[in-house]
Amino acid sequence: MARRVKTPPQPHSGLDARKATILEAVVVEHIDTAQPVGSSSVAHNADLAVSPATVRTEMVALEREGYLAQPHTSAGRVPTDKGYRYFVDHLKAGELGLAQQQQIKEFFSHVRGEMEEVLEQTSTLLSHLTSYTSVVVGSAHSRSTILNVQLVNLDAHHHLLVTVFSDGTVTKHSVLAAFEASHVEVTEASRQLNALLIGTTLDAVVQVPSRADTIAKLVRESVSVLHAESPTLEGEQVYIGGSSRVAEVFDGVETVRKVLAILEQELLVVSLVEDILGKGVSVAIGSEHGFEPLSSCAVIVAPVSLDGETIGAVGLLGPTRMKYPEVMAAAEAVSHHLTRHFGGEDERG
Amino acid sequence: MARRVKTPPQPHSGLDARKATILEAVVVEHIDTAQPVGSSSVAHNADLAVSPATVRTEMVALEREGYLAQPHTSAGRVPTDKGYRYFVDHLKAGELGLAQQQQIKEFFSHVRGEMEEVLEQTSTLLSHLTSYTSVVVGSAHSRSTILNVQLVNLDAHHHLLVTVFSDGTVTKHSVLAAFEASHVEVTEASRQLNALLIGTTLDAVVQVPSRADTIAKLVRESVSVLHAESPTLEGEQVYIGGSSRVAEVFDGVETVRKVLAILEQELLVVSLVEDILGKGVSVAIGSEHGFEPLSSCAVIVAPVSLDGETIGAVGLLGPTRMKYPEVMAAAEAVSHHLTRHFGGEDERG
DNA sequence: GTTAGCACTCGGTAAAATCGAGTGCTAACA
DNA sequence: TGTTAGCACTCGATTTTACCGAGTGCTAAC
Structure with missing residues (x-):
């Protein structure tokens, strides 16, 4: 199913401390406001003791190096995919809100039933937790006896x-x-x-x-x-939660339509998730995954395993300006809980 | 405001031939263009041998009786739910395009596999046929031995x-x-x-x-x-096809979101379909079904039966200005084919 | 009952005016 | 050399104004 080669995360060259701080500030603010970010708000916001003018010169450099972009002259800066990538790669372990931790714990202490049902409900949980659309994939059983x-x-x-x-x-x-x-x-x-x-x-x-x-x-x-059972089709279950979120987090009817159209095709979704799937929480931003119609999306995927083998994955799909720290933390937490749930004391669906 | 002589609201049955023709023309054109329809285009379009002025007086009457509405003064008329209802009730048996008939035949001559798969694929077929979102419901098996x-x-x-x-x-x-x-x-x-x-x-x-x-x-x-198996939850399968159509046929992000949110909740969808389900092809327009969030939608439902008992239903969901004749014909045709498919010569999933 | 004529309404669009956030550059400063 | 204040400039977004014309309701004549 997974065909394409994964592009390994670029080892980012330099970016001295100050540039990094500025980039981070831009990313954070733009994720929050969805607006281009200007030099002055960065100068204030981040605890750089420098003036907007200095920030501006740095921004010019960041733009030249491809981390930022300007929608048009005389507008603030917006992160590029590369900018988000840097941000994500240099993210310290995300912290999950207490309320959400509680919600996850609550969910997994009460959930029961067959694996199919658990996965389905997990996809709902994930989309509630993050307010993005979630994808849960249970892998094929072709290896089972x-x-x-x-x-x-x-x-x-x-x-x-x-x-x-x-x-x-x-x-x-x-x-x-x-x-x-x-x-x-x-x-x-x-x-x-x-x-x-x-x-x-x-x-x-x-x-x-x-x-x-x-x-x-x-x-x-x-x-x-x-x-005669097709080994690819059967057994690979896909559960999508919160598809209505697509209409919330993306702007532009056309984008919404495209994303929904992709989500409809379960095979595509499976291969997308499997392409991205890595060891821990993996992120594909913008054009990093090969899916052109999803070039304005970011996808976060975390594996679920049983007895050391990957048996599925949980994913989240949002705009490139998604709340990476929280969402990655949520994906990780849920994937951990799921792994424990299936591997551990409970029934194994 | 000049007070006019009050005419008691006509009971639904009325509508002389000319009013009916005008109403139909308005509905047809508005379905086609999504724009308010003016008196002159009706006068031209329908083969009434009357002037726009006459059409206008009739339209005033139709508006008073609740079949038409005016978005604002000096705009054309738009059908109300009641208007669509009249249109649908007085529809002569819809005709299905040859291409679509072909497509259906082709589908049912090739489809095979378990009932679940057939239903799922049928939902895709339906949404392709009609370019609306489709819902296919397979009913519970609680009565089976x-x-x-x-x-x-x-x-x-x-x-x-x-x-x-x-x-x-x-x-x-x-x-x-x-x-x-x-x-x-x-x-x-x-x-x-x-x-x-x-x-x-x-x-x-x-x-x-x-x-x-x-x-x-x-x-x-x-x-x-x-x-312990919940008799309502289990066995009632829902297959939704073409949810991306929602983004095409409805305007307004908020509407799209609401509709998608409804579609996410399978239980709601099942009860919606079952509410509407009647003997043959049934239609619920706007507020006719109780679902407030779907008040701008029309839903068309046709039953699927096996051995005289209803075992499922196919449905289509679109805006109130949906292409009723074609869609109703498609629903009917598919429901017939499905009924024959399960009842007849083929395997019974 | 039907129609031509007409004044009127009002949403939609386009052109013009305005605003202001944000920029790049330059010159002065530490 | 790096930083900063000052400043002219840009250009999208917003508001203002003007205007068009599709469509109406009314009236008077046919």
């Missing part, structure tokens, strides 16, 4: 193949047979399927009986249906 | 209860036991559960064994987990 298979007959021709995997996921597949099969035959086929499949993974090839009787045909049909 | 139950153990304490219903749906529930249970015990519990539950419905109470051994405890735990 089969714990149990059951062929259930609906009527003479229609059967349902229900498969339980070791990671707790369950799939069902219709098996439509051209021939009639009795209840007894289906039960026997079910038994044989279990003998064949238990312990194997989906992509493992199994030896199917070549006999021509009803039972063998049922078994063959079932196995082939199971193998 | 249980065909098969399987208790699978993940490890000593975690088990998974997988239930197959006669309508082809499958549910899973985690069963977390405080005590250890062996593979053999779980298998036996599974067997007993099948004996107990096959053929019953979810809300039927079953006699559970009162013994204190591991197997009996597993059985009791499983049955209670199954009964």
Whole structure:
């Protein structure tokens, strides 16, 4: 699924302390106000003991180096993607508001149910916490082994193949047979399927009986249906929370439309998240991810793991001028809680 | 203000032929242009052999009777909800474009897979067909009987209860036991559960064994987990297609936000659709459904049935000035095809 | 009942005027 | 050499004004 190479964060050259302070001040204020930031407010705001004029000369330099941009002459400065990147890279560990910590704790102490439900509710939680749109991805189970298979007959021709995997996921597949099969035959086929499949993974090839009787045909049909499962499509669940936030945090109908259109395509969302996914909390700003229609967005992703393996991810999507510290902290906190939730004392969905 | 002779408000039925023609012309043009419609364009457009002045007098009457409204003096007229209602009620059977008929046929001849997937893809189809946001609801299965139950153990304490219903749906529930249970015990519990539950419905109470051994405890735990299932929440699937359309067809960020926020809440959507659901294609315009935040929307709903019973619905959501004829035709066509698809020759998900 | 004629209304648009935040530059200063 | 005050200048945003014209309601004639 993940195709593109991730661009490693540029090792930023210089930027002496004062330039860094100024850049940070610009980013912070612009995130807050959504307006271009002028030299005087920076001079006041940050505890630089310098005049606006000095700030201005520094800003010219920052602009030349690509950290800031000017919407037009005689306007304040606005951070570029590169500016945000610097800001994010030099962020000290974000702090999460007490209220939000409380909310997370509360949520995870009360939540219960299957993994699917937990993930779905988590996406709602995340969007409430951050007021951005959230994306929660539960990864595919193609590596899991089969714990149990059951062929259930609906009527003479229609059967349902229900498969339980070791990671707790369950799939069902219709098996439509051209021939009639009795209840007894289906039960026997079910038994044989279990003998064949238990312990194997989906992509493992199994030896199917070549006999021509009803039972063998049922078994063959079932196995082939199971193998036909597209490994990419199935099992990769996507839960999107707070899509209405898109209309709040982006301006411009066209942008809103584009972002919503992307969110509709779950496959795209999955690959986007997986591209960005790194070891800890990862951020893709503006054009850093390859998705042109999302060039005005920033995406924050944190992994969720079980037994050391990444089994999913939580993500947040907002404008490039999003509240990075809080949102990154929230993503990290939730990803931690989720990891503990699935790995730990509780049921494993 | 000059007081005129009061004419008692006409009961809905009235509207002589000419008024009806004028109203229809206004509705059609306003749906097309989104602009207030003036008397002269109506006089031209509709094949009335009358002058704009006459149209104007009629419009005054239509306004007095509540079918039309004026955004402000010296602007054209705009249909009210009542106006749209009249239009819809007096619509002759809508005709569907050939291209769209083709698209539907194509879709249903190729689509396959479980009901869930079909419904999901249908929602995408609908939104493509109509360029509005679509809602597809698959109704709950609480009335179905249980065909098969399987208790699978993940490890000593975690088990998974997988239930197959006669309508082809499958549910899973985690069963977390405080005590250890062996593979053999779980298998036996599974067997007993099948004996107990096959053929019953979810809300039927079953006699559970009162013994204190591991197997009996597993059985009791499983049955209670199954009964704990909220009958409203489970099984009622909602698929929303083309939510990005919201940003296209509504104007005003606030409206977009509100509509998206509603769509996020699946329960609300289900109850909205079920409220509107009638025998054939039903329409709710503006404030006709009780949802205040959707007062600028119209919703079109058509039922999907299996064996004479309603098992779901397809819906379309757009602004009150939506293209009723086409959209109603599309909803009807798709609902028909779906009904046939599930009832007929194909697999039944 | 219908229509032409007409004065009137009022939102929308465009041109003009104004404002002011913010800039870049220069010259003086530590 | 780096910093700063001073200053002229820029240019988007806002307000003001003027104006157009689509569309109306009314009236008087057909």
